[in-house]
Amino acid sequence: MIETNRIELKSYFTDDLDIEKEVISFLNYREGGIIYIGIDDNGNPIGVEDIDTVVLKIKDRIRNNVLPSPMGLFDVLVESIDDVDVIKIFLASGTEKPYYKAKYGMSTKGCFIRVGTAVEPMPTAMIEDLFSHRVRNSLKNIPSPRQNLTFRQLHIYYESKHLLLNNSFEQTLDLLTNDGQYNYVAFLLADENNVSIKVAKYSGSDRIDLISNNEYGYCSLLKATDLVIDKLTTENYISSRKTEKFREDIPMWDKLAVREAVINAIVHNDYTNEVPPKFEIFSDRLEITSYGTIPIGLTKDEFFSGVSIPRNKELMRIFRDVEMVEALGSGMPVILQKYGRESYNFMPHFIRLTLPVRKGIVTKNVTEMTLKNDPKKDPKTSLKNDPKNRRKTIVNIIKADNTVSYSGIAKKMGVSSVTIKRELAEMRHIVQHVGPTNGGHWEFL
16 A cells, blocks of 8 residues: 555554644545555554544544534544554545634645645635635525424434434534524434435336335435335345246345445435435336536546545434444445446436346236335235334234344344334333343333
């Protein structure tokens, strides 16, 4: 490994290391970059002592010493290289340039830019130019159309990851405008809103014969995302492949790629014009369309190479907190590995991803497909889409086996473990888990 315009190597981390300067240079750089701690100048991994403590120090210094808030634009990870643990700081290019040291403000002492493999003070003219072009119409600065918001679902998602939101979580998660009102990020994450995400299904390869049109929304964007993923997971197992000896049920689309594509479309959608992403199932493909094109300053090659400029960094940060997103820029390689660049279509105002049905798959007839996916006609599917029926099913499963795990319930119902954890968190007045996560049991109240 060698240093490049996007890679910086540091042998050691000390309190004297000006990590903020390096971080700011990449936030201001059009391609972002990566800082490795624990790799010497020759590219050899040498490791980091007390690595967990160092990771926490780095996170705290970036959060507290860099402005505008870089939350959602960086990851601090532990990565093993040649069986040696090093620290990897992944930095996306920010949309609120110039970024600067809080101590020095927007000055040549506070602003830095990457020039080749070096970090240089940013000239005053560049600082003024970047500030004049700063993206001000971000979700953080747009007031919520409603101010009487509640966040029970958001709390449940954080609690499911053993994270607690304190009384100042609105400020911590950037859910407020500068004048203290709830912003549009808060609106999207609130228990009730007017954002609806549609999953439409057609009998053929065009939009003539609509079989079903399900709406998932009017709730926290986290919950809506899970509902869309659950729906597409259900639809993804309605096909089979004939072999010489038997008929094998297989997914029509790669499961991991679909999950990453759904989350990417929802997290990176441009909500400033109140246009949500949409998902359409055809007999030969799945189409995922999100509003907004490639971020300004990013080329298609950079887009496909994994260069990350999060459109909605506040949403990205929260989706990462609850582990719905693994790391910045992690989704694109998964999708490209399975479907390639040709799966993307860039339009003036939209990006459409097309995932074709796998070759060799025989689609069951339309009547069977409709019965399986229409909640009104198929009681099994209604268990997944109707909260009341879903909770009755959970109760029955626990009554049959009070030691069943979250994943065990999820497997029986064909939904995600996160969905089950969310439902059981809301059913705490009925049933509670006693003892350790592995090995405990359920008790009805």
